[in-house]
Amino acid sequence: MKIAFQLNGQACEHEVSGMTRLLDLLREECLATGAKEGCGEGECGACTVMIDDRAVCACLVPAIQVAGAEVTTVEGLASTEGLHAIQQAFIDHGAAQCGICTPGFLLMAASMCASSEPVEAGDVREALAGNLCRCTGYQKIVEAVVEVVVNDKA
């Protein structure tokens, strides 16, 4: 089945077979390798991307279901004007170490920026609960996200 969707602001078309996962379509066909496979069952958040500004696990989305949708991966966060605010905040706070989980955290945080739902500092840990990091101990990630999603948005 041929599907058309927007990937990082660009229109694209791909032939998709059966229940091929969005994660595999992105990594193998679109060469958007920023989305990582960790657990493959929606527990770790390393494959988090946005579909129509909502964070989802690309390992659990059949690729056929993004027909007509707008998909954003970490490759699409920065623009010609520079880094996305959350990317800059991760640098400023030293919120990345080995980097495997980083794209997923960035997309989760970017979806919070895109949402009209108000976010309080206390909500941030709950919102990030679906993203696992084995290096940082989370504190710096939480600080970076609070700066952008809570403080800047307020």
Place this chain on the structure above:
Amino acid sequence: MTKPEGSYASVGVHTAYDLEQALDFRAQYPEARVLAGGTDLMVEMDLGHIPQSVLNIWPIGELRGIRERPDGLWIGALTTHRELVESLLAEAWAPALIESCRTVGAVQIQNRGTLGGNIANASPAGDTLPVLLALDADVEVASAARGVRSVPMEYLYRGYRAMNIEPDELIIGVRLPEPHSADQTHYRKVGTRLAQAISKVVFGGRVRIVDGVVVESRVAFGSVAATPIRCRGVEEALLGRAVDPQVARLVADDIAPIDDIRSTSGYRGRVAENILRSWLTSLLPAQEEDV
């Protein structure tokens, strides 16, 4: 790490774009697994259970949304848990249901998993199911041959992962009756951690207290029997008098917990009783609590 192409790619997919088409497909291909948001089906597939074919209902707009109707609040089967969490209307009608949606997986899962999917997955541990039981929800199912019918939530499950739904039928929505002003509801989930964990015990309760007397009671648990269940003995013992937390002791007679990968029978029985006692205690008038 890429999945073996053959298995995933070989699944036959029927995509329905409206309800009529979905019901035709359902009659034509009753063996096809229904695919909503995919958060359960894709995990099953990751574990190696690859269906031959699926019926993809995700594009059907008429199965989305939360609407007030004369007979109650209608929630479309494809409404996601996150859409429920964000809905002020749903919060006003059924705060306990919203609480349960908030504990499904993490935000990424809530953005994709649907209320209809949580019901149809028919897990004894489904987070929303005890609350739907406690709220006397009706599940609306439809077929091309026989149209729409309502199945009360308490008659929906007939055994472990088995529903009283015909192979040509599709869950299209849930109806919640209007809440009574004297109703108090409660949701509680006990799992390994707050996010992502599948419940060890999950609870939904509702009591109607008029002039200090319980006139209606619903006590429902998940993860303590082959299906989500109502505890009839406890419900009856609560009726006709002031709230009595000691009734919680009776819960052992109504449940049949087992040992499994997530917990033990003994722990589940103890936690079920404690959850119930703690909720009932919270319902006592303040002055009695102080004594």
